[in-house]
Amino acid sequence: MLRILKNKKISEINKMEEVDISLNQFKDIHIDIGTGNGKFIYDLAVKNPYTLYIGIEPTASNLYEYSKKANKNKLNNLIYIISSIENMDEDLNGMADKVYINFPWGSLLEVIVKDMPELLNKISLLGKIESEFHFTFAYSTIHEPMEIEKRNLPILTEEYLLNLKEIYLKAGLSIESCINIAPLEVNKFGTLWAKKLFLGKSRDVYKIISRKSRI
Numbered sequence: 378m379l380r381i382l383k384n385k386k387i388s389e390i391n392k393m394e395e396v397d398i399s400l401n402q403f404k405d406i407h408i409d410i411g412t413g414n415g416k417f418i419y420d421l422a423v424k425n426p427y428t429l430y431i432g433i434e435p436t437a438s439n440l441y442e443y444s445k446k447a448n449k450n451k452l453n454n455l456i457y458i459i460s461s462i463e464n465m466d467e468d469l470n471g472m473a474d475k476v477y478i479n480f481p482w483g484s485l486l487e488v489i490v491k492d493m494p495e496l497l498n499k500i501s502l503l504g505k506i507e508s509e510f511h512f513t514f515a516y517s518t519i520h521e522p523m524e525i526e527k528r529n530l531p532i533l534t535e536e537y538l539l540n541l542k543e544i545y546l547k548a549g550l551s552i553e554s555c556i557n558i559a560p561l562e563v564n565k566f567g568t569l570w571a572k573k574l575f576l577g578k579s580r581d582v583y584k585i586i587s588r589k590s591r592i
C-alpha cells in the first residue's frame with residue numbers, strides 16, 4: 378500500500394502504476410528519503426521537468442505547504458509518499474536512478490552511520506543497478522551530545538568513515554567518496570535544515586556518495 382499526498386490529502390494506491398502520472402515519460406527517477414517539508418525536491422522538480430522526483434516522509438503535515446504548492450503550479454513530475462523507510466512499500470524497489478538523504482535524524486541518521494545492513498538494504502533496494510546514493514549529514518559532540526548518547530552514534534573520524542565501506546558493501550552499496558562539504562555547498566540545499574545547522578555555528582557536514590553494485 379502506498380499513501381500519496383496531493384494537495385494536503387492522502388490517497389491510497391496498491392501500485393505505483395496507479396498513480397495519476399505516466400511514469401515512463403521521464404528520463405530518470407530521483408527519490409529523497411526523509412524529505413521533510415519537501416522543498417529540496419520541489420525546487421529540483423521545477424528545474425528538471427524530465428526527471429520524476431519522489432519524496433518519502435513519515436509525517437504528512439510536514440509536506441502540506443509544498444504539496445499544495447505543487448498542485449497549484451501543476452507540477453506533474455513530483456510525488457510525495459507518506460512512509461518511513463522501515464515501512465516503505467516494496468513497489469518502489471528498483472525505481473531510482475538517484476537516492477538522496479539530506480540532514481536525517483532518528484533511525485534515518487542511524488542507518489547511514491551505523492552497522493544496520495537490513496535497513497540500509499531497504500534503501501539500497503530502491504535503486505537500479507549503478508544508481509547513485511547521496512547522503513548528507515552532520516552531528517558533533519559540540520552541537521548534538523544528547524543525540525549521540527541516546528542513539529549511540531559513532532564519532533565521525535576519518536578512520537571510522539573508511540570502516541563504513543565494509544558496512545555499505547553488505548547492502549550492495551560501494552562507497553565512492555566521503556567528503557566534508559563546504560558551507561557554500563550546504564547553502565545550495567536551500568532547506569530550512571541546512572540553514573538551521575549553520576545558524577551561528579561553524580561545523581563539519583559530511584557527504585557520502587555510494588553506488589549500487591552489480592551483485
Ligand SMILES: C[S@@+](CC[C@H](N)C(=O)[O-])C[C@H]1O[C@@H](n2cnc3c(N)ncnc32)[C@H](O)[C@@H]1O
Nearest residue numbers: 411412413461462479480481482483485568570
Ligand atoms: C532534520 S529533518 C530534514 C528534512 C529534509 N531532508 C531537509 O533537508 O530539510 C529529518 C527528516 O527525516 C525524517 N525521518 C526521520 N526518521 C525517518 C525514517 N525512519 N524514515 C523516513 N524519514 C525519516 C523526519 O520526519 C524529518 O522530516
